[in-house]
Amino acid sequence: MSEHLDLSQVNVDELPVVPNPLLKLEGATIQFGGLIAVNQVSFEIMPGDLFGLIGPNGAGKTTCFNLITGVYKPTGGSIKFEGNEIAGFNPSKIARAGICRTFQNIRLFGALSALENVMVGGYLRHKTSLLSGLALWPSAIRETEELKEQAMQLLEVVNLTDVAHARARDLPYGKQRRLEIARAMATNPRLILLDEPAAGMNPQEKEELKEVVLRIRDEFGKTVLLIEHDMKFVMGLCEKIVVLDHGEEIAAGPPSEIRSNPKVIEAYLGEPV
Amino acid sequence: MNLGKFFAVRGFSVAVAILGCLALDYAAQTYLQDYIVRLVFLAGIYITLAVSLNLINGITGQFSIGHAAFYMVGAYTGGTLTKFFYDASPLGAVAWLIAMILAGAALAGVAGLLVGLPSLRLRGDYLAIVTLGFGEIIRIIVINQPELGGSSGLGFAPKVQGLWLVWLLAVICVAVCRNLLKTSHGLAFLAVREDEVAAQAMGINLTKTKVTAFVIGAAFAGAAGALLAMNEGYINPDLFKMDVSFLILTMVVLGGAGSITGSVLAALTLFAIPELPRLLKIDVSLAYLIGLTAGAIGFVSLLRHHQQRYHGPKAKGRMITVATVVGVPLAGLGLGWLLHTFTYLSDQTYELNNLRYVILAVTLIVVMLLRPEGVMGHHEFSWKWVQKVLTGRKPVAEESIS
Ligand SMILES: Nc1ncnc2c1ncn2[C@@H]1O[C@H](COP(=O)(O)OP(=O)(O)OP(=O)(O)O)[C@@H](O)[C@H]1O
Ligand SMILES: [Mg+2]
Numbered sequence: 001m002s003e004h005l006d007l008s009q010v011n012v013d014e015l016p017v018v019p020n021p022l023l024k025l026e027g028a029t030i031q032f033g034g035l036i037a038v039n040q041v042s043f044e045i046m047p048g049d050l051f052g053l054i055g056p057n058g059a060g061k062t063t064c065f066n067l068i069t070g071v072y073k074p075t076g077g078s079i080k081f082e083g084n085e086i087a088g089f090n091p092s093k094i095a096r097a098g099i100c101r102t103f104q105n106i107r108l109f110g111a112l113s114a115l116e117n118v119m120v121g122g123y124l125r126h127k128t129s130l131l132s133g134l135a136l137w138p139s140a141i142r143e144t145e146e147l148k149e150q151a152m153q154l155l156e157v158v159n160l161t162d163v164a165h166a167r168a169r170d171l172p173y174g175k176q177r178r179l180e181i182a183r184a185m186a187t188n189p190r191l192i193l194l195d196e197p198a199a200g201m202n203p204q205e206k207e208e209l210k211e212v213v214l215r216i217r218d219e220f221g222k223t224v225l226l227i228e229h230d231m232k233f234v235m236g237l238c239e240k241i242v243v244l245d246h247g248e249e250i251a252a253g254p255p256s257e258i259r260s261n262p263k264v265i266e267a268y269l270g271e272p273v
Numbered sequence: 274m275n276l277g278k279f280f281a282v283r284g285f286s287v288a289v290a291i292l293g294c295l296a297l298d299y300a301a302q303t304y305l306q307d308y309i310v311r312l313v314f315l316a317g318i319y320i321t322l323a324v325s326l327n328l329i330n331g332i333t334g335q336f337s338i339g340h341a342a343f344y345m346v347g348a349y350t351g352g353t354l355t356k357f358f359y360d361a362s363p364l365g366a367v368a369w370l371i372a373m374i375l376a377g378a379a380l381a382g383v384a385g386l387l388v389g390l391p392s393l394r395l396r397g398d399y400l401a402i403v404t405l406g407f408g409e410i411i412r413i414i415v416i417n418q419p420e421l422g423g424s425s426g427l428g429f430a431p432k433v434q435g436l437w438l439v440w441l442l443a444v445i446c447v448a449v450c451r452n453l454l455k456t457s458h459g460l461a462f463l464a465v466r467e468d469e470v471a472a473q474a475m476g477i478n479l480t481k482t483k484v485t486a487f488v489i490g491a492a493f494a495g496a497a498g499a500l501l502a503m504n505e506g507y508i509n510p511d512l513f514k515m516d517v518s519f520l521i522l523t524m525v526v527l528g529g530a531g532s533i534t535g536s537v538l539a540a541l542t543l544f545a546i547p548e549l550p551r552l553l554k555i556d557v558s559l560a561y562l563i564g565l566t567a568g569a570i571g572f573v574s575l576l577r578h579h580q581q582r583y584h585g586p587k588a589k590g591r592m593i594t595v596a597t598v599v600g601v602p603l604a605g606l607g608l609g610w611l612l613h614t615f616t617y618l619s620d621q622t623y624e625l626n627n628l629r630y631v632i633l634a635v636t637l638i639v640v641m642l643l644r645p646e647g648v649m650g651h652h653e654f655s656w657k658w659v660q661k662v663l664t665g666r667k668p669v670a671e672e673s674i675s
Contacts, residue, residue, distance in 0.1 A: 069474060095476035103474075109467035111531075111651055112460070120464045123457055124476030130485065133458035134449050138279050140456045147457050187476055 020083060022047045022191055022223050023099075027077035028067055028087075037063040039247040040077065045191070045240075050217050051225045052238030054258075056268050060247040061227045062104050065193050069101050070094040081191070096124050101193035102180040104227070110169035114160055114179050117168050118151035119144075121186025154182040158212055174205045178212065185216065192216065194226040198233050206230065210237055231269065235259065243268065290444050291437075298437035309552075310436065314504060316544050317439035318497045321446045323524035323540035324533055325493035328450050330522070331530035332459070333486035334466025335392050336401045340521045342408035343491035345513035346384045347377030347498025349421060352508050356429035370433040373499045374442070381495020382488045384411075389487030393480055408518055412510045426509025433503045442500065446493045450533050462486060466531070527640055529647025534654035539647075546633045550625035557628075559621035561609035568605015569635060573642050575601060580643070 021044040028041045038060040045051050053061050066072045068079060070091040079087040086094055100121070109117050126147070132140040155161050158178040163171060168179060177197055184192055197213070198206045210233065216222045228234045234241065235255040243251040243258060245267040251258055258264055301310045326340045351373040359369060388407050392400050416424045453459040464472040465482050473479055502508050524543050528535030557565075575597050583590050613619045640648060652658055 071470070071474075091470075091473040092476045092478050095474055100476075101474055103471065107468050107471040107474075109464050109471065111467055112463060116460055116463075119457055120460045120472070120477070121475050123461055123464075126457055128456075128458075130458050133456040134452050134489075136448075136452040136455060138276060140458070144455070144457045183475065 019046060021045060021080075022049075022082060023068070023225070024080040025064075025068075025077065026080070028064070028074050028079055029076035030063060030067055030072055031075045037247050038067060038074075038244075041242075041244065041247075041249050042077075043242045043249070043252060045223060045225060047190070047223055048217065048221070049223050049225075050213070050237060050239050051223070052234045052241040052255075053225060053227045053244065054229070054231075054234055054241060054268065055244035055250075058246075059244040061244055062195055063247075064244070065101055065195055065227065068094075068193065069099060092124075095187055095189070098188075098190040099193065100184040100187040100189035100191075102177070102184050102195055102197060104195040104199070106173075106176050106180060108168040108176055108179060108183070110167070112168055113165050114155065114168055114171065114175075115148065115151050115164040117179055118154050118182045118186045119147045121154075121183040122147045122150055122188075124187055151182075151186060154185050155179075157185070157215060158182045159208065174201050177201065178209070181212065181216075185220070185222070189222065191223045191225065194224065194228075196227050196229065198228055198230050206233055213237060290448075291441060294437040294440040294444065297440055301436055312544075312548055314434070314436050314439055316541060317436070317443045318501055319521070319524070319540045319544045320443040320537050321439075321493055321497040322521045323528070323536040324443070324446045324450055325490040325497075326521050327525045327528070327531065327533060327536040328453075328462075328493075329486050329490040330525050331532065331536070332450070332454070332466065333462045333483060335389075335483055335486060336397055337388070337392075337404040337487070337490075338401045338522050339388070339404035339406070339408035339515075339518050340490075340494055341513045341515070341517040342388075342404070342411050343381040343384055343494035344498040344501075344517070345408070345411055345415070345510075346381040346491075347495025348502040348508050348513070349415060349427070349498075350377045350380045350495065351499030351502040352427045352429050353421060355431075355503065356427065359429070359431070366431060366433045367435070370435050370438065370500075370503050373503055374435075374438065374496045377499025377502075378492040378496040381498065382492035384495070385487040385489075385491025386484060388491070389484040392483045392487065405515065405518065408513070408515065412513060415510050422509065424510060426507055428507045429502075430506060432506035435500055435503065439497075439500050439504075442493070442496055447533060447537065449489070449493075454533070463531075523637065527637065527647055529649035529651060531651050532647065532649035532653055535647055535649030535652075538649070538654070542636075543633065546636060547629040550629045550632065553625060555625045556622040557625055558609075558613060558619045559623070560612035560615065560618035561606070562623065563612055563618070564605045564607070564609025565602075566605075567608055568602045569639065571605065572597065572601040573639055576643055 023045040025044075026042050028038060029036065030038045041060075041064060053064060055061055063072070067074050067087070070086070070089045070093065073088040077087070078085055081094075081097060081099060084097075086097060089097070109120060112120070126143060128137070128140045128143045152161070152164065155164050158181055160175060160179055160182065163175060168176065171179065177200070181194065181197060194213070198209055201209060213224060213226070214237070217224050226234075226238070235258075238255060241253065241255055241258045242249060243261075243264050250263045250267055251261045253261075259269075297313075301313050305313070322340060322344060326337070329335050329337045354373060354376055355369070362369060364372060384407075388404055391403050395403060415421050421427055453462065461472070461477050461482050464475065464477055465479060469479060520543065524539040525536055527543065528537070528539030576594070579590070579593055579597065583593065644650070
């Protein structure tokens, strides 16, 4: 066909712009023994999306994150990031490709300070060699200083400047959750995955968190995929939502549709929200 | 940063380190008895061994307990090469010694690579078993190798004593670990220790980090081994038995896993405890022994009770601690003095030398009961830290750069 197409006749500006999806799951599946934790899940996340992943306990949401970030290798299907297959890559490679996450059961570097935790996030972009570090060469010192400055700025975004030098383990729960977000942001990802970022927060903290997530998207231009059980939070924040139940995708769409979807109401919401 | 100034400062500190070690060497050889020179030599070796194991164990969190294996690889590399190649080489004694240090470090580094690789799959106890097993395997191989002297050991000439090189090695080892923790590179190692899953999610290459720690740690131990071999002119497999591994491990744990200064202090203390009584040649009577034992038991139980039960004001708490630390051992001594009036108890005397392992064991028990995280915990010794401890403010995340 293409032989007959005269490219000079095509006006590029008039072609509809179809952006490529940032993340594309196609039939992603993982089976643990007899249990299919994620079953044929497919969805697309566009650059700049604020995307929600919801569903009852044990639906397979965290497992989905684990597939995307390489903690588990899918037993079927494909996961493409910016058009490249990433299924089965190891987690550090995926982080370096531009996907970073937070953990549902907080996993900070407990004995390190809040600032150092965020600095670890920025480490994957380091340029100086280990040798220059061991020799305490000026380039290594400079890079460390730069990392520290960037980390300080991110701590400001999540409003943790005052506890920068406190040990991560000693911080209260809500601050630990925000610290995890800052640490993930420090890797400078294109896609950031937040696993129940509002869990255990009081209403005021949740409002602040909402602001932070919006800033991450609007100011820093990150694409966000988040898991959350607080429906008010998800519906008020996300623009697109996918619903999982028993590992299967039962609905997808904007909050208004999800809210009134009978399947979702039956499986998860209980009553219309 | 101003580069000219940097090179001036760096050049100066390197020169001070080298001259300092040379001065120590000269002073020791001139003023000290041979036996004590040997102790100074071994102290430098043990500092290197403890600090290098701390890199693997304390900083990177890989529970390796067979450090003597790397020490042995270095020693046998130095010994064997000297035995077979020294005569044919054009190098002078000191140049040869330096070459042997590098060779020992290189081969031990390779051994570190071999042992480090399983650490990717094995955690905790399992890794410990592998590292310990590796040490035993190396030892058994050597015992069964007539070319390496078998179980009766390997003799070679010349002996080259490099006291200054031993201490220079210790200084370099401490500096390398400290530098690591001062830059962002160190954070990667600490992150692996704290949480492997999170470290990987942050893009840290687990394999590279763990194996690097093993290779560097093993290389320093190997260099120490080569120095030991060249100092003695004779080595045998018994010098590298499991108890040496355990002694090094104890130094790291006692000093506080992850703390470089802690490892140095613990290495010196644990090394000195069995050696000092031998030097002092003191006899203690049963009376004092009873008094001091009572003092030690009272010390531990009172301090533990205080640690666990006291909730009053900080300043008062600190005063009670100081009073216990000073008062109870003195009270023990006093009790000994009183008991000394009974002839039965004062006639019975023991050489302190024979009790040295008892003293070592008691020290370990006391520290582990009172400070299970090690004397220094995760902290480094610094004047700022001392100030904070004395003024009672809790030091926050002293451990590295911030
Ligand atoms: N490594 C594993 N081995 C076996 N089963 C697993 C494993 N990981 C997850 N599962 C199972 O997969 C199912 C989905 O778990 P997942 O943690 O993804 O749920 P979730 O949707 O995140 O739930 P929650 O809202 O409670 O966090 C659960 O039944 C869980 O027990
Ligand atoms: Mg979950």
